Amino acid sequence: MAAVAVVALFAASPAAAAPPLPGEIVHTETVRMSDQSAITVSFTRWPIRALESLDFTFEPTGGIAGRTGLVTTVAPNGDRRGLKGIFLQRRGDSIVLPRHPRARQVWGLDVVAMPEEGTWRFEFAVEGPGGTSTGVLPIQAIAPPGPPLPLSWTIALAPWAPVALLLIGGWRRGRRIRQSARPTWSG
Template sequence: MKRLRLAICVAILVVLTAPAASAQPEPLTIVHSERIPLGTGTLTASFTDWPVKAGRSLDFTFEPTGGIEGRTGTIRAITPSGEARALGIVGLDGDPDMRLQRHPRARHAWGLDVVALPEEGLWHFEFAVNGPDGTARATLPITAGPMPGPPAGLSWAVGMTPWAVALVVLGRGWLRVRRKAVLGWND
């Protein structure tokens, strides 16, 4: 009897979770593309948000002329201050020369999934693509505008105000209870 119940529970769980597990991710909505010379062809860099704002997440895709099949490559992000850095992407171990990988929602192209440029200013993305014709290099300049929204200090102050009020109310309540407890012991 217990095995039958267990089998029924497992069957219900499989039926309920199968649609979610088999669902396809939503395709990217590309709003802007840039073409840059790459060897004898071009590299098309596409963005899901334009103009790019500092601190705002977006997706990048990169596709050389002829597609990515049979090719490998790296990308290096150069900050406005001139330092090479990784963009905090999971699994890249902080190496500034990131290996180009297929974008999870645009499998026909390489890409960076949900990345934010942390600084405002002119960024440079340096590409090195290895293909049948050898290694080709390209540089894509991108200007990241100011971070959207109010300054971080103001955001924190507004967000912490309810907690400050709660701390004052709890502190006053604690002092009131403590005074009553001390007076009660003195009687």
């Protein structure tokens, strides 16, 4: 009976691979490719802030069927492996674009954050039956939300300072006791 209830629950719930709601996409950019086609890049947050998670979707003209998409993310400091993290597959410095988990009809990166502020470059290469086309999209990431990270960490860790002092005091006291104790043979 419980199995039937679980199956009914999953059948009644919305699909996990449902396309993003129209309200999730807040900004789009169109990138002109070298073969005069285009790729539409969509963002779930705008403006982009460093260290703030967002989703990207990439939709080339004509769809993704029979094509492979690569993106090289160039950080403001020139690092060509700018976005680091767990990606399904890399080819050199480029990320092989997977299907977006909630919008399977497009490529996408799910819950990614730009680690630093500045001008990022997304260099695209779309490989298809007609050859490879390339394009570049500059993206400005502004300052991260909230106070600077050192201040945030200081405030977050301040309540633990008394605990650290108690642990250090206990360790020193125990060490003093251990050093003053004479080993004896009880055999």
